[in-house]
Amino acid sequence: MGALGGEGGTFCMTAQTPIHDWHAGHGGKLVDFAGWRLPVSYGDGVIAEHLATRKHGGLFDISHMGRFSVRGPQAQAWLASMLTNDPGKLSPGRAQYTLISDQAGRPLDDAFLYQQKPEQYLLVVNASNHDKDLRWLQEHLGTGVELQDHSARLAMLAVQGPDSEKLLASLLAEPLPPAGRNHGGFNRMGAVEMYLSRTGYTGEPLSFELFLPWEEAEAVWDKLATSGAPLGVVPVGLGARDTLRLEAGLPLYGHEYTPERPIMAMPTAKMGVDLNPERGYFQGRAALETQAQALASGQYGEVPRRVFAVAGLAKGMMREGSEVMAGGKPLGELTSGTMIPAWQFAGDAPGQEHYNRPLGLALLDSGTQVGQEVEINYRKRALPGRVVKSFTRPKGRYLEPIQFDGGAK
Template identity: 40%
Template sequence: MAGAKHTPLYEEHLELGAKIVEFGGWEMPLHYPQGILSEHLATRKYGGLFDISHMCRLRISGRDALPFLQYVLTSNAAALLPGIAQYTIIPDETGGAIDDGYLYRVSDSDYLLVTNAANAEKDWQWLQQYTPRFHDLTFEDVTGNLAMFALQGPKTKAVLEAVIGNKTGIPEPLLNRLINSELMGADVTIARTGYTGEPLSFELFPPADMAASIWRKLLDSGEEHGIVPVGLGARDTLRLEAGFPLYGQELGTDADGRDIPIFALSAARFAVSFSPVKGDFIGRETLYQQFREVKLRREDRLDTPDDKLLVPRSIYLMALLGDGIARAGSQVLVDDRTVGKVTSGTVVPYWKFEGSGTMTTPGDESARRTICLAYLDAGLSEGQKAEVIIRDKPVSAVIVRRHIGGEAPPYARPLLPNNTKNNARAKGEKAMEELAVNLVQKAQENTIWRQQQAINLIPSE
């Protein structure tokens, strides 16, 4: 691993006994002595602390910061007030993705864009080429000056409040909020963002020279709450369970080397804006045609020939019903017809929950299940039975809407194919009653989401 870079926490990882691997040009912890499965379970029940300082961090500031971001990103940065963040994508001219990331508006004219470590040089060069068009603009890479942690899980809020010393130093309890706080005498931006699907998720941006001290303080304070350090291995299983895409697998190019259209991702609905306020941006026309095609397909009004489709396939979540592990590249069949390939897949552990409704809590027993994301022919739907070819044998699987749910906060509850609407609809009076309750609940969730969490809705939806 000669020439690999180190985060400010490299020595901390060695001291904790981490297994170190090369990732995106960095030497990073894959897991600690407790192992990936234990770290995954600990995050879901208690909390995990992740070093994600390898991520690329770009600061954009000046009076032209907003016009620049509006042009080079898919999201509507004008919708961000100071103290709010949003998921976004860096598009190319053909409707594909250079990368995806998160945009944080730290102050009036100061933004922080976080992208993938493996794409850092590519992202910098791509964005840099457009900076001459904007005169009052500062565009700088602050990855080396600013560390980045993720603190994710049910007990993390209590730990963070204890370390800060008060409850006002953390962001308000709404998705994507951020605040500039003081932690151990250092100015630290804290955001309610994350990559695990946990209802309680924080990401912290401390100065690099204070990173090790703050890391140790968080671990020491979190020990009594069950907080553990977590490596890249469990970070990947957690994001897969949450259904989040990873560039290079669900975004970028597919297994055959073809560009994956941005609207093959369901998250594109929130990451792409066609608002008049946003104006023109890179790839806008092609992306609008992708959006229109997806919308017509959803409304069952699409009559475009297959060879003319802009979004012929989409990313789906799948749960395996039989034995075996779905790996990237595994073929997926529906009615003996190949419909695509797995993009990410593995075995993940989960806690068996006790109780019902909002009183559900994780028990003491855990189990395992095989899940995956797959790039499949568009038009398939939730509940669709399929087969994944594993070691030349077909294994039963089903398309699902999600693998975890947030109905029992602060916990992310596992959703299994036999206890969700992922399978065929139940019949009878009881099923209708459950459906009515579910519709009311979804309507309430949607109203709350639109009022409190929605930042970047597509106006035409």
């Protein structure tokens, strides 16, 4: 047996999250990821964790991610100059998807910005980009802004899935933030103060992220795991975190976003880039406008290829780097892809049966249309596939897999 595609880099120094010992003591298969020691899965494996999250809920230790505190009277104005989305649209208790762009409209990172108080924000970035982002932000720091790295002070947990709301409501002292994506607020579990936000990386209609003191995180995690178990809410490792985000069509830095690729090549950038003329200057604005115009004009000059969702219509190999063909001509290549488990729905909810299907994200010629039939080459074989709008749709509190004609059952 020989590995064809690895697990990312290896590092000499690996850091531990506050939940590390819990993971190790509960069957977590620990691996090195972006400089951190984290579970790829627990005893029941990636598929079981993916399916449990979609049917009941999943707990994620995401304390490895970078968390920067931004405060001060000029915090909003400075963030508005550094980020592609407009923090002026936020208010305390709201969050937004955003990107950190360089002058050329290439992503340093994609990120989430949470406004906690009038002059207090948290910017959450990818673990792999933490040092680069922090350097960039410090180099461009203005007056009236205090930027602090809280990555090792604040832990971050995610509770995602149909029963996440029920679980948190049973444990928290204050009411949950109002329903609706990206809403948040301060809360308490026992004596532990925390900030809670309706955000996440799984596509689940009900999803939460918790920010809390590092030293309290293990006890809170254990409480969530213990109280979640009777509901079917389970701890989830990095493996299912990746299959869940892929099934939800969400980008991963290093795969869909890369330092060389225009930001607007990723469709989710539309949610994280605000080019409103009243906003004024921000890092990368001119380049992003050129990219947006290229896409709008249909000439695609600056953005010759962009990312699409590709569903396999039979069982077969769907791997990053594979060539995607249409009518015998190269259309692009896969940026992410694997077999993804899905529940067979019984009425409005997941039933008892599940199946696997190959799903991927692909960088394809920008003029590609949804519905285009394609072939995905892997070695000597070609898997039939189709460019689709998305792989899932919200159904009540569940995320339902969309089945495609001719698709694998």
